[in-house]
Amino acid sequence: MDQETVRTICYLARLEIDHKKSEKxxxxxxxxxxxxxxxxxxxxxxxxPLYSPLEMTALKHEDVEKSDNKKEKFLENAAASNEDYFxxxxxxx
Amino acid sequence: xxxxxxxxxxxxxxxxKKSISTPELTQESLRLAKKYKELNCFVTMNEEMGPKKASxxxxxxxxxxxxxxxxxxxxxxxxxxxxxxxxxSKILENFIPPYTATAVEKLEDAGSxxxxxxxxxxxAMGSSNETSYFGNVHNPWKxxxxxxxxxxxxxxxxxxxxxxxxxxxxxxxxxxxxxAHCGITGLKPTYGRISRWGMIAFASSLDQAGPLxxxxxxxxxxxNEMAGHDLKDxxxxxxxxxxxxxxxxxxxxxxxxxxxxxxxxxxxxxxxxSRFQDSKDLYEKLGxxxxxxxxxNISASVPTYYSIAPAECSSNLSRFDGVRFGHRAxxxxxxxxxxxxxRSEGFGDEVKRRILIGTYALxxxxxxxxxxxxxxxxxLIKNDFDNVFETVDLLMTPTSPNTAxxxxxxxxxxxxxxxxxDLFTISSNLAGLPAISIPHGQIxxxxxxxxxxxxxxxxxxxxxxxxxxxxxxDFHLMQPTMENFL
Numbered sequence: 001m002d003q004e005t006v007r008t009i010c011y012l013a014r015l016e017i018d019h020k021k022s023e024k025x026x027x028x029x030x031x032x033x034x035x036x037x038x039x040x041x042x043x044x045x046x047x048x049p050l051y052s053p054l055e056m057t058a059l060k061h062e063d064v065e066k067s068d069n070k071k072e073k074f075l076e077n078a079a080a081s082n083e084d085y086f087x088x089x090x091x092x093x
Numbered sequence: 094x095x096x097x098x099x100x101x102x103x104x105x106x107x108x109x110k111k112s113i114s115t116p117e118l119t120q121e122s123l124r125l126a127k128k129y130k131e132l133n134c135f136v137t138m139n140e141e142m143g144p145k146k147a148s149x150x151x152x153x154x155x156x157x158x159x160x161x162x163x164x165x166x167x168x169x170x171x172x173x174x175x176x177x178x179x180x181x182s183k184i185l186e187n188f189i190p191p192y193t194a195t196a197v198e199k200l201e202d203a204g205s206x207x208x209x210x211x212x213x214x215x216x217a218m219g220s221s222n223e224t225s226y227f228g229n230v231h232n233p234w235k236x237x238x239x240x241x242x243x244x245x246x247x248x249x250x251x252x253x254x255x256x257x258x259x260x261x262x263x264x265x266x267x268x269x270x271x272x273a274h275c276g277i278t279g280l281k282p283t284y285g286r287i288s289r290w291g292m293i294a295f296a297s298s299l300d301q302a303g304p305l306x307x308x309x310x311x312x313x314x315x316x317n318e319m320a321g322h323d324l325k326d327x328x329x330x331x332x333x334x335x336x337x338x339x340x341x342x343x344x345x346x347x348x349x350x351x352x353x354x355x356x357x358x359x360x361x362x363x364x365x366x367s368r369f370q371d372s373k374d375l376y377e378k379l380g381x382x383x384x385x386x387x388x389x390n391i392s393a394s395v396p397t398y399y400s401i402a403p404a405e406c407s408s409n410l411s412r413f414d415g416v417r418f419g420h421r422a423x424x425x426x427x428x429x430x431x432x433x434x435x436r437s438e439g440f441g442d443e444v445k446r447r448i449l450i451g452t453y454a455l456x457x458x459x460x461x462x463x464x465x466x467x468x469x470x471x472x473l474i475k476n477d478f479d480n481v482f483e484t485v486d487l488l489m490t491p492t493s494p495n496t497a498x499x500x501x502x503x504x505x506x507x508x509x510x511x512x513x514x515d516l517f518t519i520s521s522n523l524a525g526l527p528a529i530s531i532p533h534g535q536i537x538x539x540x541x542x543x544x545x546x547x548x549x550x551x552x553x554x555x556x557x558x559x560x561x562x563x564x565x566x567d568f569h570l571m572q573p574t575m576e577n578f579l
Contacts, residue, residue: 006449013407013452014414014429015445016437025446028508032450035509036400036463042393042470049468050475052298053284053525058327073191079421086416088428 001030096121098254098572101163101311108162115162119147119206122164125255126209131578132231134240134249136169137177138209147206159314161204166250166259169210170217171197171302172291176207180293181225182215184413184420184439194291195323196260196302203318211246211259215441216410217267217295219243220514221503224443229500232274233573234539238497241271247305248275253575258306258315262292264299265398266492266518269530272305273492273542276532276571278559279305280312283550284525285330287316288323296405297328299398299522308569309531309559313337316552330550337553341560346380348558350545351485354387356517358491365491368534368541372562373489379561386485388477393470394520399512400454400467401523406444407451413439446508475524482548487558490517492530492542521546529555532568540571 006026010017017025071084080087094112096104107113113121123143126135143164150162172178172190179185193201201207214224222230222245230245232238233253240249244261248271251259261268263281272279280303287302294300304315317338322331352358352373358366373383415421415435422434440448454463481488494516504511521528526546533543543562547555563569 005453009449009452009456012456013448014411014432014436015440015448016433017445021442025449028446029449029453031507031509032399032446033453033463035512036396036450036454036467038396039393039400039466039470040462042390042466042473044466044469044473047469047472049465050472051468052328053475053523054328054330059324059331061324070191074417077188077191077418078416088416089425089431091428 001026001033097125098307099257100307101160101257101314104163104257105159115151116144116147118162119144119164119208122208122256126250129253129255129575129578132233132249132253133228134212134230134246134253134255135166135209136179136181136212136227136246139176139207142176143206143208150204150206156204158203158318160200160318163205164208164256165200165205166209166211166247166256167197167207168213168244168247168259168261170213170262170293171260172293173197173207173210176210178210178293179226180216181213181227182439182441182444183226186226186420188418192291195288195325196292196319199318199321200260200315208256211244211250213246214243215444216293217243217262217264218406218443218447220266220270220511222246223500224441226441231578232497233575233578234276235497236577238499238539239274241274241497243267244305245271248272248277248279251275251277251305251307252573254572258304258311260302261305262300262302263522264296264402265522266515268303268305269492269518269528269542269544270514272530273532274497274540276540276568277305277307278309278312278529278531278569279303280316280529280552280555281521281527282316282320282552283527285328286527286550286552287319288321288326288329290323290325294409296402297409298405299402309529309556309563310338310341312529313341313556332550335553337556340553341557343557344380345558345561348381348487349485350376350381350383351386351481351488352383353391353488353490354385355389355391356490361491361494364536365494365541368536369491369543372533372543375562375565379565384485386481386488388474388481390470390473390477391520394474394523395512395516397467397470397474397523398515398519399450400463401471403447403451404454404464405451407448407455410444410448471523474520478524478526486548486554488546490544490546492517492544496536496539496541517544525549527552527555529559531559531562532571533566534568535571
């Protein structure tokens, strides 16, 4: 892993890393990737991945209309909102 | 009459005999929390709504649940309506949830009183509680030592006798390891036994809520209330909830316990080995039979976990973008800049590290090599468990390779050093199995935990084995002096 890869991953994750910490982060990531890399020695030919310990189909429930709209409460938690929307910096010129 | 260090069963008796009222009990618990403020086990106290609810419960004669009027603490990862929920992160420093997590709601509906929200590793990512934005939690047994993590605040609050029990969550050992380091009992139920709705997600296929308490019997009482299907969590199991207290006293002379060959216990600290041998002897005396079993892939658990958990974490934590809730950076140029600055200012180092690892493991070109590979190995680990549970009822291991350690003494140079804390606990998360940690002695005045792992949905067997152990030992009755926290 080089500094360029670290920068790319940081951008994908929308994170900025303090310049002073960048070398340490690179070293930490290398150590962890090395740990994960040790899995390559396990033979997994024809083994299906196990994405959840339950492996069940999600249960369906009836599509019933409910009216527990908490719009105001949800908007209260946003740093910027008007009556109906969350506000963000202008996206379209 | 003091309520400190009392169990739920003992407090229930005090309430029923009217030697204390519900409002007095709540006030006493809040007073103890203030008295031991230096432990730093609470992030937010419920000083307004808690006492109000206690007064209402006192007047309500209809609630007959065992936990009616009992003060509890909730890990600050469970959303609580109207009560700040931070996940011990700066990014949620001012977050007031609009709803309550199902697990907590069920406990509250049964009449328990939430007295506060407990400190934890930020977003539950850590094994020492040192990643909290709100500072370290002290181990009640030794100041300056970690309580374990991530449910460190919950474990410390119970060990200090402030509350008889608390909720926690366990993604890789986060209930069991702090329970072990603090000398209390902690149960991670089967994946899906308790609804995850309203829990702030870390790794969705591994996270599970559970109780931390002074005894296995109290854990059974709490599990009775917390377990069950929830329409709001499609991964919660639609399976009948038994009464976990019903067979808790059953003799264990038919019990067959497996010792995992691959864990190489002879390499552990000799004191940890000797406590383990003592507990094995006690179980044998009580009629249990031990056999050595092999789980050939279990040594791959740590790397498997540290691929899957960060991958799920990077996906789950993408919701923190500064727009709808949580910290929002000021003076940003555009939307992208808003995302980057809000997240970078809001998350701590360990959380960032795990998001980056997860992003890397899921990125194009690496997905098959890291993420998919880990999920394949995960299946092999689960198959190993399925095989051994055909011949044994439970598996027994130490909970942690060591006792609590001093602040800052692990993981600063190499994060993997701290990841190995979870060596014995994470395989049951990968396989979705229930496991419990019970105190079984001390080394240099610090508690040591014993872990029992059960088969799918066999919490009843775990609680039975743990309870019978506690009926025949007194490690769970030991109390820290607390004199350094006054």
